[in-house]
């Protein structure tokens with residue numbers, strides 16, 4: 001029995017073409033080939049395991065990015081379906097997709113943009129009230145998904161092809177489960193697989209929120225519908241990584257706990273990280289001949305997103321890799337924002353921007369930064385919209401500035417100067433939902 005689509009197109013060989021699509025007004029990622037190849041490897045490993053070789057997935061990465069004739073906003077002149085049709089049509093024409101065929105052709109377009117503007121490295125989108133976090137976190141893990149995304153795929157039975165668009169939020173920055181999105185759209189829907197009626201952890205359901213692609217599966221009913229004959233999956237060597245702590249604070253050391261195949265030894269390898277999507281990677285070699293169970297990353301001085309990659313060639317064995325993403329945060333529920341200024345430890349005379357948020361379930365406004373925590377109930381002055389708080393330390397005491405108003409906590413007579421590491425301001429209250437935003441220019445706040 002052969003593996004086929006539901007209406008008989010042979011799937012014994014699937015030829016997936018992965019193309020990186022870049023609007024006219026965008027710059028391609030410098031390492032786009034590495035990123036696309038990472039997904040190609042993950043898809044092949046999963047497909048081979050799940051269909052036990054009865055369907056072979058071959059991948060080809062288009063040699064150059066497909067540069068659109070249109071700018072990002074022109075590709076977004078309609079709904080997400082418009083963006084999908086426009087993008088797929090352009091890439092199909094450019095690559096002469098499926099003019100000749102060997103296996104079942106699938107076009108997987110990995111787009112540089114989303115349906116709506118979204119910074120997928122910081123995971124924020126712009127609003128009238130300033131940038132806000134727009135991502136999904138499951139148990140401290142960043143997982144893919146955003147209403148601004150717009151991934152979409154279709155199986156075209158009349159032509160015997162699959163067409164998939166993975167929007168930027170689904171792949172550019174690999175979060176835990178991004179490879180699930182690329183398989184779900186790029187292979188699953190493209191060969192005609194539906195969503196299951198009852199949600200589960202399978203790849204055509206909620207896999208992207210629960211783990212990596214290798215933690216997921218193709219539903220038995222789907223495999224039987226494709227004509228797959230039950231067989232034992234091959235053993236696949238893998239590297240797993242856990243970030244500890246999962247949400248590091250600025251200044252906190254970070255450990256990548258690694259689980260390697262038993263008995264393996266490293267012939268060569270690297271650990272690398274970046275804090276800007278278009279910025280450089282910092283790369284360190286791995287010690288050879290041993291298996292590092294913990295790889296240390298440096299402490300990051302300021303809140304920031306971090307992408308990391310571990311790559312290792314094992315002695316006499318396979319090449320393994322693990323890619324991931326986390327955010328250094330001043331508190332687990334306070335997302336870093338691009339352009340945020342980080343202050344070192346304050347001294348007298350400094351103007352220090354601090355971050356305000358409302359503690360869940362209370363009316364307390366909590367102001368936090370590394371080494372500082374201000375929590376106080378009561379009436380200070382009303383804060384009723386997203387805002388920023390600053391304080392100024394000088395010989396007279398501490399002056400707190402917010403919304404153009406200020407409150408002073410004078411230095412007690414004959415008392416010590418305010419110690420910059422434990423200010424406790426009393427009677428600070430939030431009257432409505434408080435979010436935080438970067439204070440653009442503390443010096444502009446009026447002194448009253």
Ligand SMILES: [Zn+2]
Nearest residue numbers: 184189195204
């Ligand atoms: Zn779907």
